[in-house]
Amino acid sequence: MIDAKKFPQAKSLPLSREEIISLIKGTGVRRPAVSFGNWLHIDELGKEKQPVLRQLLREYPEDMQVFYIKKPSIFGEPGDKYTWCDVPGADPSIGRVKSVGVDEATAISWDVFDQISEDTPDGDEPTMYCNAPEEDGRFRLAWFSGGMWTWLWNYRGMNNAMMDLYMDPEHVHKVSRKVTNFFKKATVRGVKEDGIDAIGFGDDLGMQKGPFMSPEMFREFYFPYYKELCDLAHSLGLYVFMHCCGDAKLLIPQLIEAGIDVLHPIQKYAMDAAEIVSEFGSDLAFWAGIDLQRVLPFGTVEEVKKETRDFVDIFYQPGKGKVLFTASNRVEDNVPVENLVAFVEEAHRYGEYVGKHDQKNAEEGIVS
Amino acid sequence: MNENIAQIRELLIKGKMNEINALVKEELEKGTAAEVILNDGLLAGMDDIARKWAEGTAFIPEVLIGARCMNMAIDILEPHLVKTEDSSRGTVVMGTVQGDLHDIGKNLCILMMKAKSFNVIDLGVDVSAEKFVEAVKQYEPMVLCLSSLLTTTMGNMKVVIDALKEAGIRGKVKVAVGGAPVTQDFADEIGADLYTEDAVQLADALVAYCG
Missing domain, CATH: 3.40.50.280 (Cobalamin-binding domain)
Known part of the structure; x- marks a missing residue:
């Protein structure tokens, strides 16, 4: 239940935990959900934008409580087990903050990887859930960050990682096993210690056109681990969110089969959203992300509003819901704050309108 | 095209480095011109991968592994290639x-x-x-x-x-x-x-x- 007193400035009260579950399951909801979650980091945006965005989220509180588990360090200090690499002297360039992937020259070798302790990152880290906010009746999603594929290229660099799929399958499986073991422990603890409703992780499997790897390779190297994690989460009554950039349409059937419940972001210009909803909308819910390649950074307020309405029309499934709205990736400082405000206000305004229309139809027995 | 060169072309997309290298050596021993092995085997195979990638039936791992195999094989061919001043397109x-x-x-x-x-x-x-x-x-x-x-x-x-x-x-x-x-x-x-x-x-x- 949502306690309105906790949201004194809200123009629209957030959806409750039960409503989000109903939305994901497709059993109906009063309006589509809106939650930036981990895709908006207000502190990292321009100082002039911060008060505007904080006020925006007071007026339109997030429909989910999304929080990161404490991130393990890339390199541990001596004795640190909450780390991805506890090998002294290993190349410190892996996981460079500024870099996306590391090149072949600076990636760690499999010899170094083999020296990393098997039980790192330590799933028993006492402060793993230190970022969890106080429960307030909203749906709680714990975000684990990069998944099994991400960690292969974090360790090895993108070019190596893709060749490792051919040249060293055994090690590829070892990386996936390490990540899966850590995620499984985090999942169990999230339920026991922090009352989470869902877990989420990200693996960028798509490029602007097509996936990084073939469906056959995905089936061999990633499907088993995704399924193992989803099976555990489902057995604990949790839902599984996944972020995947780009065009991974060819892999979506396997994501569904593995048990992913909610997919983010269905990237515009990479995939056709209407086609994805039509083909997979009965099996998946979407944490749909508004375009960050064109409209949000470069569009006008009116263009953002129009795109938001189109977005609602495409993703909201009458009588079911099955959509939460956010940005398609982390919001960068090149996005004008007016556009973020326009997106949230319009997603609520038009979302409420569509939701009410849908309910009215349902009461009158009209099928949309 | 002889059978070995056709096979080099086909094996490139599968990343079969050792087999490709063995076939390249075998062809050189038979007296096949290095340029023929390069153009009809390796570059043709790479072109096949590029086409398949453009069609969406091959993926980056195949492109990268194909390129790696090609480069290794070119190292073997290098001493046998006739040196011209500049054979590149530009x-x-x-x-x-x-x-x-x-x-x-x-x-x-x-x-x-x-x-x-x-x-x-x-x-x-x-x-x-x-x-x-x-x-x-x-x-x-x-x-x-x-x-x-x-x-x-x-x-x-x-x-x-x-x-x-x-x-x-x-x-x-x-x-x-x-x-x-x-x-x-x-x-x-x-x-x-x-x-x-x-x-x-x-x-x-x-x-x-x-x-």
Whole structure:
């Protein structure tokens, strides 16, 4: 239940935990959900934008409580087990903050990887859930960050990682096993210690056109681990969110089969959203992300509003819901704050309108 | 085409490095010209991979592993190849623009251009406009290729074009741009000469351009 007193400035009260579950399951909801979650980091945006965005989220509180588990360090200090690499002297360039992937020259070798302790990152880290906010009746999603594929290229660099799929399958499986073991422990603890409703992780499997790897390779190297994690989460009554950039349409059937419940972001210009909803909308819910390649950074307020309405029309499934709205990736400082405000206000305004229309139809027995 | 060369061509997409190398050696021992093995086996195989990638039936791992196998086999062929002054179609300079550290798209373009016998100078990632200008002066390429994945850095493509103008060398080099957020409209707006959607299209466009 949502306690309105906790949201004194809200123009629209957030959806409750039960409503989000109903939305994901497709059993109906009063309006589509809106939650930036981990895709908006207000502190990292321009100082002039911060008060505007904080006020925006007071007026339109997030429909989910999304929080990161404490991130393990890339390199541990001596004795640190909450780390991805506890090998002294290993190349410190892996996981460079500024870099996306590391090149072949600076990636760690499999010899170094083999020296990393098997039980790192330590799933028993006492402060793993230190970022969890106080429960307030909203749906709680714990975000684990990069998944099994991400960690292969974090360790090895993108070019190596893709060749490792051919040249060293055994090690590829070892990386996936390490990540899966850590995620499984985090999942169990999230339920026991922090009352989470869902877990989420990200693996960028798509490029602007097509996936990084073939469906056959995905089936061999990633499907088993995704399924193992989803099976555990489902057995604990949790839902599984996944972020995947780009065009991974060819892999979506396997994501569904593995048990992913909610997919983010269905990237515009990479995939056709209407086609994805039509083909997979009965099996998946979407944490749909508004375009960050064109409209949000470069569009006008009116263009953002129009795109938001189109977005609602495409993703909201009458009588079911099955959509939460956010940005398609982390919001960068090149996005004008007016556009973020326009997106949230319009997603609520038009979302409420569509939701009410849908309910009215349902009461009158009209099928949309 | 003899059977071994046909097999080299087919094995490239499967990344069968040892088998390819053995077949290359066998053909050389039989007296087959290195150029024939290179053109009909390795480069033809790489072209097959590029076509399949463009059609969506091969993926980056196949492109990379194919290129790696090709390069290893070329090392074996190298001493047997007849040296000509310059057998390349022309020189291309490529880099990811300043502020952007993504290199997969750039690397794919380079692989595809090399497979089409272009001499490609790779400036790496996070390359400043000054470095691009220096490289154009130094290598005198026919084409300068600029890559960017981020909306926050694609504006630096225009900075490079402006720097070329300022240095008085814009007329001496064609500028090609690409990357996920880049569009034909954007390319037109910043005054680039060429935009393509992907690496295969880029290599094909340069072949058409350079002959």
